[in-house]
Amino acid sequence: MYKKNVRFFFALFMGKLARTMQRMLKMNASYFPGKLAVKLCPDFMGCIDKPKTIITVTGTNGKTTVCNMIIDILEANGYDVLNNRAGSNVNAGVASSLIAGSTLTGKAKKEYAVFEVDERSSKLIYPYVKPTYAVCTNLFRDSIQRNANPEFIFNFINNNMPKESHLILNADDLISSNLGSENEKTYFSINRLPSDREECINLINDMRICPKCHHKLKYNYVRYHHIGKAVCEFCGYTSPEGDYKADVDYENKVITVTHNESREQYPMISNSTFNLYNELTAVTALREFGLTGEQIRNAIQNLNIVESRYSRSTVDGITIVTNMAKGQNPIACSCVFDYVSKEPGNKEVILLLEDIFDRKNSSENMTWIFDTDFEFLNQPNITNIVIGGLRTKDYKLRLMMAGVPEEKIKETTDEAGAYKSLNLDGTDSVYILHDIHENDTALVLRDNLKQYLKEREA
Known part of the structure; x- marks a missing residue:
């Protein structure tokens, strides 16, 4: 348990002062205030009060788009959401957002927060900011000099994820779907598409062997790289089943999501497979958060992928x-x-x-x-x-x-x-x-x- 002390209040005051000065100078105040506060008080993010409900989004690809979609849909439904989408997704950026969303005594001004979290920064964020819902879009090879390989990043996230967090995971990703063995999990999945293949034709596939017994995996179908459905014929390991399963109607630009006994239709924002996953990820997280299908659908009709993407x-x-x-x-x-x-x-x-x-x-x-x-x-x-x-x-x-x-x-x-x-x-x-x-x-x-x-x- 982290306690507020003189050091914390000094760091909070200096963080707020730095934020005010940067804004007066029309500078981006999304990183430095948090960096200063953490420098002055290393457990600053543990001491400051957090919103009651926190959604975090991490993963190699799509986290910014998913994060923006979640925030936009929540705000369209009347939620006042603290977020870090205007700036940095590392620990200093999250700390800056918490400073902006707090009073001078460190009390949280808002009940809800959505934070994008850099994968490598998870070890600096999750020990202090424990998400109610932790979304992971996927895990792939990324910048080799920074991220090394997907297993390296998997361990960063897995070793620091709070066990009380409800994970929202991609059932079609045989790497990220294994996160959080002790956590409550909800999986999303896209049913077989016409473009799926029997064998991977990409240069790389980082899940060719079973993560349990290390025998060769057999793919029922491959979407791209290691995304698809696979089974180990030796030990029986298999891709998890999706709790939210999407069928894609390209002609009518509709995504139909099946969950339990319900079937809900959503307008397709983009026909690229990447963005189909981004949309389904956001829908799954928001349904688990408590929004109805109608609330999400009405908001999606007014959404566009940001122009920078x-x-x-x-x-x-x-x-x-x-x-x-x-x-x-x-x-x-x-x-x-x-x-x-x-x-x-x-x-x-x-x-x-x-x-x-x-x-x-x-x-x-x-x-x-x-x-x-x-x-x-x-x-x-x-x-x-x-x-x-x-x-x-x-x-x-x-x-x-x-x-x-x-x-x-x-x-x-x-x-x-x-x-x-x-x-x-x-x-x-x-x-x-x-x-x-x-x-x-x-x-x-x-x-x-x-x-x-x-x-x-x-």
Whole structure:
């Protein structure tokens, strides 16, 4: 039990003062106030009062989108929710949110909170902030120099998850579904899709052997990488059954979720498999929280995936799509490439995948591109691929290794002007695939392309 003492109150006062000063200077106050408070009082997050009901969202991919959806739907239904979506998902960011949502005596102003939690930061957050509902979207390979491998991250979360937390887990993910052996769990799952395969065709699958007896797993079907349904024919280990099972109707853009005896329909926000999972994750968490299907459905009708993640528009008969494809993350990129490859019509693709914070001194690790399925971009109806940025030679080499003809590949260091390298004649759609750090550039590029098409049409 953590007790409030002089040290805590001093840290809280200084955190609030730092937050006020940063806001006066129109600076982002989502990280430093919490960092200062934790520095002054290491158990600060344990001492400060928390909202009565807390939902946390972690996982390799989709946690920001799921977190935003949960917050938006709760707020649409009248809930006043403390959150950290305007800033950092590490311990300092959560601490900053708790400072913002507390009185000068450390009392919580709000009853509900939704926090996005970085996987590696779970050991610094969960000992102090014990979620009522802990959501894990999935666990995959990510930035190798930071996250090493999925088992490493699994142990970070599993070893620090409070046993009293109700876990919301992906039954189709054979890694994250094993979290919390002593916790109450609710699973979500998407029933078999037409695009599912009998064997994994991706370069990597991190669940080829049984986690119990280490014999080879047999997949009933594979969706992508290790997502799917599998069984160990030696010991009987199998993928868990979903408590919330979704059937997808692409034609009518509807997701039907079956839970116990109920069948509830929700409008489909996006037809990409990644976002189908994101929507189902949010629905499951909110139904367990206590919202009705009708409350969730009415709110979803007014939701859109944030523009920094995805946008779609049409100018002069050409559809322009921006889609985040996180650099250093082979699974996220592979899934986006697979999605683009299956979209109809003749397509041109612009790649802005650099994950560079400091362009002058960067030594960006490029090994991840050899775990990424660039082979999905080797399609007859992908007529042109433009690569932007400083690492164009690396991406060009990888595309050629994937079988893409060299004449289809163009390079440019002018990322915002990459549209100048498009052909556009006979093109039905242009896909701008960008890293999270290239978001602003991608939106400028999109707007430049739209303006060019309007002028061409005139």
